Amino acid sequence: MKRRLALAIPTLALSAAVPLPTLAQSAYPARPVRVIVPFAPGGTTDIIARIISDRTGAALGQPMVVENKAGGGGIVGAGELTKAAPDGHVLGIATVSTVASNPAINPRTPYNPLTDFTPIINIAATPNVIAVHPSFPARDHKTFLEVLKRSPGRYSYSSSGTGGIGHLQMELYKNLAGVFVTHIPYRGAGPALNDTVAGQVPIIFDNLPSALPFIREGRLIPIVVAAPQRLAVLPGVPTFREVGLEPVNRMAFYGLVGPKGLPKEVVEKVSAAVRHTLDDPAVRKRIDDTGSLIVANTPEQFAAQIRAEFDVYRQVVDKQKLTLD
Known part of the structure; x- marks a missing residue:
């Protein structure tokens, strides 16, 4: 690439x-x-x-x-x-x-x-990524969106902290996609990742470098990325631009x-x-x-x-x- x-x-x-x-x-x-x-x-x-x-x-x-x-x-x-x-x-x-x-x-x-x-x-x-715990009932963005729309307020997402890029970009995503997910802020991406990988929070909006090791191990499932184009490390994962959400597509x-x-x-x-x-x-x-x-x-x-x-x-x-x- x-x-x-x-x-x-x-x-x-x-x-x-x-x-x-x-x-x-x-x-x-x-x-x-x-x-x-x-x-x-x-x-x-x-x-x-x-x-x-x-x-x-x-x-x-x-x-x-x-x-x-x-x-x-x-x-x-x-x-x-x-x-x-x-x-x-x-x-x-x-x-x-x-x-x-x-x-x-x-x-x-x-x-x-x-x-x-x-x-x-x-x-x-760095690119950013929305990823989910393997127990989440979706493996692609279309199904992910359908699940969230069927159950507004049922799911939550973690981020590195209130006001951080993960928080603001996910809130923008929610607004543009017409979904409601509860924000769970942490004191950094490390703790947020730990709880998401453990299944305590089903969704995370994170920078790719910190999430990628868990994605490679199958402990997180990538849904959509913020990047100029599809990434060689995640060739099957669309960008926000591809799913019609260009404003969220920022690194x-x-x-x-x-x-x-x-x-x-x-x-x-x-x-x-x-x-x-x-x-x-x-x-x-x-x-x-x-x-x-x-x-x-x-x-x-x-x-x-x-x-x-x-x-x-x-x-x-x-x-x-x-x-x-």
């Missing part, structure tokens, strides 16, 4: 590798760099962060230490990052949930996603940001270190194997992407009259 990004996420070639000695010459970083993942371990955000952290830390000359700060659909961890000193020793992973969907629906978000972060680089984008992303006011030289150095990491064939393969697509754009392009996604979800919230209640 030809791998290309769509949905306002441009395909960008990686820059030439930056030699490790060049990256380690300046005073920054003077100590280990904390990377805040605003979700629990086991979800896609956590997976992507850990794939790049070791080699990026080596390129910078100091370890990158991943810390999970879950809660509020990503707001807790993202909010903690905004309070950090802008010296580059505390960075964070930004997702559509933390800089677009959650701020768009939650008026109590304690930060402005467009002004309180310094974009550094978007690492990767997630995982980028590195710092607090507001991060110096340009720090931004450039971290961006170069991540690009160096992504030039490694072994790292690229690990990211590809999750079902993610490497982006590796510039800080300016990532900033524009954040603004575009926030505008999209703000319009969705307004148009669909979505609230947290």
Whole structure:
């Protein structure tokens, strides 16, 4: 399958590798760099962060230490990052949930996603998937829709948290498809997956990388995906576009940001270190194997992407009259 990004996420070639000695010459970083993942371990955000952290830390000359700060659909961890000193020793992973969907629906978000972060680089984008427990009485989207319409309110779905991309996209799906399913929010995709795989919740809206291992094992059944085209890893599963629900057909992303006011030289150095990491064939393969697509754009392009996604979800919230209640 030809791998290309769509949905306002441009395909960008990686820059030439930056030699490790060049990256380690300046005073920054003077100590280990904390990377805040605003979700629990086991979800896609956590997976992507850990794939790049070791080699990026080596390129910078100091370890990158991943810390999970879950809660509020990503707001807790993202909010903690905004309070950090802008010296580059505390960075964070930004997702559509933390800089677009959650701020768009939650008026109590304690930060402005467009002004309180310094974009550094978007690492990767991933398809999203609706999947069900094997006990659910459907194996394809047509039957899935029929089951939900026959029994409004009977079924529930899990997501990584209230206001997250899984929540907002599933609510949009419900509105456009004319179905009612109860939302069960979790403190990250890991816990949501655990309960869905265990059969405590029958449906999940999740990023593909964290759900894919369970799909491959037959412990979850994929129903429909948000992707530019059908995926090689799920060739029999239609996209939301194919089933007539184009507005839901948006991918997630995982980028590195710092607090507001991060110096340009720090931004450039971290961006170069991540690009160096992504030039490694072994790292690229690990990211590809999750079902993610490497982006590796510039800080300016990532900033524009954040603004575009926030505008999209703000319009969705307004148009669909979505609230947290």
